[in-house]
Amino acid sequence: MNKRVIMLVAVFVFVFSMKVFAGKDYHVPYPPFTPGIYPCMECHEGLDRNKKKRVLKEMHQNIKIEHHGDRWCYDCHDERNMNKLKLANGESINFYESYKLCGQCHGNIFNDWKRGVHGKRTGNWDGEKQYLLCVHCHNPHSPKFKELTPEPAPIKPTRHGSKAH
Amino acid sequence: MKEEKKVSLTKRKFLKTFMAGAAAALLPLAKAESAVRDFDMEDFLQKNFREMTPDEVKKTLKRLEEKYKKKYGKDFVVKGTPARENVSFAYGLNLSKCIGCRRCVYACVKENNLSRAPHQIHYIRVMRFKKGQGIDFENSEHYYEAAKVPEPGYFYVPVQCQQCEKAPCVKACPVKATWTEKDGIVVVDYNWCIACRYCMAACPYMGRKFNWAEPQIPLEELNTNTHYLGNRPRMKNVVEKCTFCIQRSREGKYPACVEICPVGARKFGNLLDPESEIRQIIETKRVFRLKEDLNTHPRFFYFFHS
Numbered sequence: 001m002n003k004r005v006i007m008l009v010a011v012f013v014f015v016f017s018m019k020v021f022a023g024k025d026y027h028v029p030y031p032p033f034t035p036g037i038y039p040c041m042e043c044h045e046g047l048d049r050n051k052k053k054r055v056l057k058e059m060h061q062n063i064k065i066e067h068h069g070d071r072w073c074y075d076c077h078d079e080r081n082m083n084k085l086k087l088a089n090g091e092s093i094n095f096y097e098s099y100k101l102c103g104q105c106h107g108n109i110f111n112d113w114k115r116g117v118h119g120k121r122t123g124n125w126d127g128e129k130q131y132l133l134c135v136h137c138h139n140p141h142s143p144k145f146k147e148l149t150p151e152p153a154p155i156k157p158t159r160h161g162s163k164a165h
Numbered sequence: 166m167k168e169e170k171k172v173s174l175t176k177r178k179f180l181k182t183f184m185a186g187a188a189a190a191l192l193p194l195a196k197a198e199s200a201v202r203d204f205d206m207e208d209f210l211q212k213n214f215r216e217m218t219p220d221e222v223k224k225t226l227k228r229l230e231e232k233y234k235k236k237y238g239k240d241f242v243v244k245g246t247p248a249r250e251n252v253s254f255a256y257g258l259n260l261s262k263c264i265g266c267r268r269c270v271y272a273c274v275k276e277n278n279l280s281r282a283p284h285q286i287h288y289i290r291v292m293r294f295k296k297g298q299g300i301d302f303e304n305s306e307h308y309y310e311a312a313k314v315p316e317p318g319y320f321y322v323p324v325q326c327q328q329c330e331k332a333p334c335v336k337a338c339p340v341k342a343t344w345t346e347k348d349g350i351v352v353v354d355y356n357w358c359i360a361c362r363y364c365m366a367a368c369p370y371m372g373r374k375f376n377w378a379e380p381q382i383p384l385e386e387l388n389t390n391t392h393y394l395g396n397r398p399r400m401k402n403v404v405e406k407c408t409f410c411i412q413r414s415r416e417g418k419y420p421a422c423v424e425i426c427p428v429g430a431r432k433f434g435n436l437l438d439p440e441s442e443i444r445q446i447i448e449t450k451r452v453f454r455l456k457e458d459l460n461t462h463p464r465f466f467y468f469f470h471s
Contacts, residue, residue: 109471116442117259117449117470120429124417125441126252137429145428147313151267155285156308 026114026131031095038095040082049079066142076101076140102134205232213341214354214393226393233398241389243397246415248348254409255349255464257432257446258323261471265291265314265321269422269431273325276410276421277396278388280380288407289325289422290371296320300455325422326351326372326407327455327463334364334373343404348415349436349464350408352394360402369456370463373406409433436464 031038043059053072056063065071078086085093085101093100103110112118116129120137123129137145207228217225226243233241270289273279279286292305296318305322315321332351335343342357343364365373379401391397392412399405410420414433418424423431434441443466446452452466 112470115445115449117432117445118429120426121432121442122419122424125414125419125434126417126438132429137427145264147315148264148266148427150265150311150314151271153267153308153310154270154287154290155282 026099027129028096028099028131028133029136031098031133032136033095038083040077044082049074051079063141066144067140096133098140099134102140208356211356213357215341215344222393229393229397237384237387237398239384239387239389241391241397244392244412244415245394246392246412248346248350249415251435251437252348253436254328254414255434255436255443255447255466256328256409257443257452257466257468259430259432259470260320260322260467261469262428262430263291263321263323264428265293265309265311265316265319266427267291268425268427269323272421272425273407273410275386276388276413277408278380278382278391278398279405280376280378280399281382284376284378284381286374286376286380286405288372288374289323291321291323293319293321322467324370324372324455325465326368327370327461327465328407328409330462330464331460333367333369333459333461337363337367339363346394350394350411350414351406352408352411353404353406354394355397355399355403355405358403360404362404364404369459369461373404375404376401 051072051074074086076085078084078092080086081092083095085095085098087093087101088104099110099113103113109118113131113134119134120132121129134140134143139146211225212221214222214225222245226245229243230241233239233243270287270291273288274281274286277288279288290307292302292307293309293316294300294305298304300322309316309319328349328351330345330349332345335345335351339361340357340359342359343351343353345351360375362375365371365375376399380399382398387398388396390412392408392415395408395411410418410422414420419433420431423433432442432446434443436443436447438444446468447466450468450470452468454463454466
């Protein structure tokens with residue numbers, strides 16, 4: 001009996017989370033939150049929204065804003081509900097729709113992303129494709145793609161052919 | 166009496182020489198013993214894949230599955246999935262995005278059961294070019310070692326089989342062991358290849374590789390989901406090449422290199438589908454192909470675009 005209840009709850013939670021985070025327009029995976037950080041309102045509920053630009057000392061010290069232009073948290077985060085993001089026109093959107101936010105400035109890239117030209121696709125070329133959000137590859141606070149360590153170079157053939165002989 | 170002795174002496178001498186000669190002749194045979202043991206009459210007498218009836222194809226695939234089970238102790242699936250109607254494959258590669266990380270090279274090695282070191286085979290060669298000098302292969306480098314990529318001042322061009330519509334390799338093959346499939350993939354019937362390597366000499370992209378030795382693959386890394394014209398285990402003395410991961414693409418999946426690329430530079434799809442990524446690229450970006458002047462009509466399109 002107990003097991004059944006747990007199962008039911010598990011299924012409910014799963015379906016609910018799918019509903020919350022399945023993109024409305026595009027199938028996207030769960031946004032890449034730092035573990036334990038979402039929902040934001042768990043901490044921000046009783047806090048005042050300080051819109052002043054300053055060095056953060058108590059939380060989020062690791063966030064460095066290296067995004068083009070002079071940016072601050074509430075340019076993109078919704079001060080009315082910290083669980084959401086905010087478009088330039090004031091509209092509140094969910095984190096799984098963040099491509100709309102990025103697309104406000106990066107319109108050409110947004111168009112390419114929609115057509116599958118920009119960004120990574122996995123799955124089927126003739127069917128269901130898995131899209132990624134902009135923020136899966138680009139840290140929104142510091143969007144330049146980070147350097148990677150390359151895989152090893154191929155073995156150079158020696159004068160007498162490759163070493164296999 | 167005297168004469169008899171002479172004869173017997175000669176006989177002894179003859180036998181001695183003969184035995185020594187026979188032993189000497191057997192020596193290289195002992196070396197080739199494994200080759201003799203591995204010789205498969207069924208393989209030898211088999212028809213060219215294209216000339217087989219559907220029934221013969223079925224039998225061949227089954228025979229190969231049994232053979233691989235015996236050789237590797239694993240259950241293989243050897244498919245013969247034919248080309249789909251109204252599908253013409255093409256590939257796109259965004260050179261503005263490629264960072265030269267070689268993830269594609271090794272995803273391909275794993276997916277396609279390529280021989281590992283020391284006799285290493287890679288279908289993808291990531292060429293590094295100095296910025297500002299254009300794509301000049303004479304001055305490119307694919308053995309580059311870097312702590313981090315992309316390196317400032319360089320750009321990267323991965324090159325693999327370009328799946329040409331007018332493939333010079335296909336024209337060069339004297340036994341028709343390689344041909345272009347209906348969906349555009351250039352394939353090799355490994356059992357029909359005679360190891361002359363004319364196709365390799367004909368290819369202007371260095372897209373073909375030769376198994377100079379028995380391919381070396383760690384047992385636990387063998388991919389057992391295979392296609393007859395694709396990633397099934399190869400043998401010594403056959404030519405092989407990229408097939409757009411025929412075992413994946415014929416089932417609707419993206420090739421392994423597309424799926425691994427961390428920057429989304431690699432695009433793949435059906436040219437006949439106007440909504441496909443590759444069509445969108447060709448229609449909206451400025452694409453080019455390598456060595457266009459050779460009139461090989463590659464199905465591999467490169468482009469620069471943020």
